[in-house]
Amino acid sequence: xxxxxxxxxxxxxxxxxxxxxxxxxxxxxxxxxxxxxxxxxxxxxxxxxxxxxxxxxxxxxxxxxxxxxxxxxxxxxxxxxxxxxxxxxxxxxxxxxxxxxxxxxxxxxxxxxx
Amino acid sequence: xxxxxxxxxxxxxxxxxxxxxxxxxxxxxxxxxxxxxxxxxxxxxxxxxxxxxxxxxxxxxxxxxxxxxxxxxxxxxxxxxxxxxxxxxxxxxxxxxxxxxxxxxxxxxxxxxx
Numbered sequence: 001x002x003x004x005x006x007x008x009x010x011x012x013x014x015x016x017x018x019x020x021x022x023x024x025x026x027x028x029x030x031x032x033x034x035x036x037x038x039x040x041x042x043x044x045x046x047x048x049x050x051x052x053x054x055x056x057x058x059x060x061x062x063x064x065x066x067x068x069x070x071x072x073x074x075x076x077x078x079x080x081x082x083x084x085x086x087x088x089x090x091x092x093x094x095x096x097x098x099x100x101x102x103x104x105x106x107x108x109x110x111x112x113x114x
Numbered sequence: 115x116x117x118x119x120x121x122x123x124x125x126x127x128x129x130x131x132x133x134x135x136x137x138x139x140x141x142x143x144x145x146x147x148x149x150x151x152x153x154x155x156x157x158x159x160x161x162x163x164x165x166x167x168x169x170x171x172x173x174x175x176x177x178x179x180x181x182x183x184x185x186x187x188x189x190x191x192x193x194x195x196x197x198x199x200x201x202x203x204x205x206x207x208x209x210x211x212x213x214x215x216x217x218x219x220x221x222x223x224x225x226x227x228x
Contacts, residue, residue, distance in 0.1 A: 033215065042118075042205055042218035043159075056214055089157060093216075102149075103216060105159035 002026065004106035006092050012112045013082055021077045021109045025094030032075050033093040033103060034067060043091060049075060082113045116141045118208050120219035127196045128227050134181075135191045135222050137206030145211035148182065148189045153221070154202040162204070165189065167211075193224075201226045 005024045013019050025032050031050055035043040036059075045059040049069045060066070064082075069075040079086055089110050093103040117140045127133035139148070150162040165173045165182050172180050177194045193200055206219040 031214065035216075035218075042220045043207075043216070045215035045217070048214045050214075059215070091157075091159065093159075102161055102164060104161070105151075108157045110157075 004092055004094050004104055006090075006106040006109050008109055009107065010110045010112075012114065014114055015084060016081055018078065018080045019082055019111065021079075021090050021111070023075045023077070023092030023094075023106060025073065025075070025092070026104060028072075028096065029094035029104075030072050030097055031095045031101070031103075032069060033095075034075070034077050035091045035093065036061075037089040037091060037108070039088070046077070046090075079111075082111075084113050087111055087113045116143075116146075116208050116210070116217050118206050118217050118219040120206055120222050122222045123220070124223045124225070126225045126227060127193070127200075129196055129198060131196055132192060132194045133196055133224065135193075135204050135206075135224065137189045137191070137219055139187050139189065139206070139208050141187070141208065141210075143210055147209045147211065148180075149207040149209070149216070150178070150180070150189075150191045151205045151207060151218075152200075152202045153205060159205070163191065196226050198226050198228060200224060 007022045033048045034046040037043045047057045052069045064080045067077045089108040091108040093105045095101040095103045146167045148165045152160045163175045181190045203221045207216040
């Protein structure tokens with residue numbers, strides 16, 4: 001079946017603008033995760049959804065970051081008033097359920113804030 | 115909080131040879147999962163192998179195997195008969211048994227020489 005998809009693949013924006021990043025999980029996967037990967041570094045957890053609720057938002061770096069999910073499908077990560085330090089690859093993953101299941105990743109969105 | 119350490123920023127291996135990537139982690143939990151993910155230049159994170167902490171037997175997937183030493187909190191990845199397609203960034207990751215987020219190491223760049 002189809003894997004996790006993300007759009008756009010690349011996004012260039014100006015400092016101070018808002019951006020929206022989209023994630024379409026694998027069909028039937030109830031859990032969805034967002035991670036951030038800065039250049040040359042490992043992935044940092046941002047937020048996870050179980051269905052359309054977000055029990056763990058502990059990784060969101062500031063109140064400029066927010067995310068929502070519609071049912072058990074698409075999720076949107078929004079960054080308001082972007083800063084240059086927001087430049088990174090934003091990766092989305094999904095899994096069948098919370099525990100024990102492997103997370104499958106999308107190809108990411110590379111965000112560059114000028 | 116759990117941490118994952120990959121002490122080798124970069125490794126090289128000759129095609130058809132064997133290479134071992136190191137990973138150590140810190141946790142006070144007894145039940146958890148460990149993963150190795152591969153990230154080629156396409157950015158797509160691909161699961162290589164997974165190990166449940168309660169299993170003493172080391173996981174194996176074709177040319178990939180792990181050496182899981184629970185007492186030492188060590189989880190190394192061995193790649194046998196290395197191929198050019200194995201060249202990528204490799205990430206070690208940890209997840210609590212009852213948790214959701216993955217905690218990643220900083221990654222090891224693997225270069226394969228022909």
